[in-house]
Amino acid sequence: MTDSVTRPRARGADKRRRLTAAATKVLHEQGVERTTLADIARAADVPVGNVYYYFKTKDELVQAALAEHTAHLDELTAGLDRLPDPRDRLKGLVEAWMGGRDVAARYGCPTGTLAAELDKRADGVLDVEAGRVIRRLLDWAERQFRELGRPDPDRLAVTLVAGYQGMSLLANALRDPEIMTGEGTRLIRWLDTLPAPPSAPRQA
Numbered sequence: 001m002t003d004s005v006t007r008p009r010a011r012g013a014d015k016r017r018r019l020t021a022a023a024t025k026v027l028h029e030q031g032v033e034r035t036t037l038a039d040i041a042r043a044a045d046v047p048v049g050n051v052y053y054y055f056k057t058k059d060e061l062v063q064a065a066l067a068e069h070t071a072h073l074d075e076l077t078a079g080l081d082r083l084p085d086p087r088d089r090l091k092g093l094v095e096a097w098m099g100g101r102d103v104a105a106r107y108g109c110p111t112g113t114l115a116a117e118l119d120k121r122a123d124g125v126l127d128v129e130a131g132r133v134i135r136r137l138l139d140w141a142e143r144q145f146r147e148l149g150r151p152d153p154d155r156l157a158v159t160l161v162a163g164y165q166g167m168s169l170l171a172n173a174l175r176d177p178e179i180m181t182g183e184g185t186r187l188i189r190w191l192d193t194l195p196a197p198p199s200a201p202r203q204a
Helices: 002-030 037-044 048-054 058-080 086-099 101-107 110-118 126-147 153-174 178-193
Strands: none
Touching (some): 002 058, 086 178, 101 153, 101 178
């Protein structure tokens, strides 16, 4: 009896995961307006009629894709948080961006391009959710700069993330992944120029 209940639930959860992963990929590659539920079903290898069981509208799939972006960001930053030095964490973030240079050159920043497209819609709901993902990244970067003892961690976080968005946009517009490499290297050099926090005075 247990297996007869558990197996269908597991298959349903697997289909939902596949649809979410497919939506994240296809929406990044094609944009929201050009993407249909049939496109996502095809990419997930799920019958299109089954999509409506899990997601009633395309907007629900967009929401699921944004949740996937958040989960990916959290996974990335959790790994970086294991590094003891906040400067190394920030540099590791930039290196991760550089590692995605080919995808960025072809399709742009996954979250940034989605946020820009959703901002053009009148409903003012999904664009706010996309903005939350970017705010999450800014907040993480701000914490690293604060640990470095910088007096302006919020401004430095904006400078870093704006640098990423800019190099992703240019790499995509010019179809040139080397822009990501060159600008990413520049960001790492910039991080290296930031002075370390003063050492705590030794106890007598």
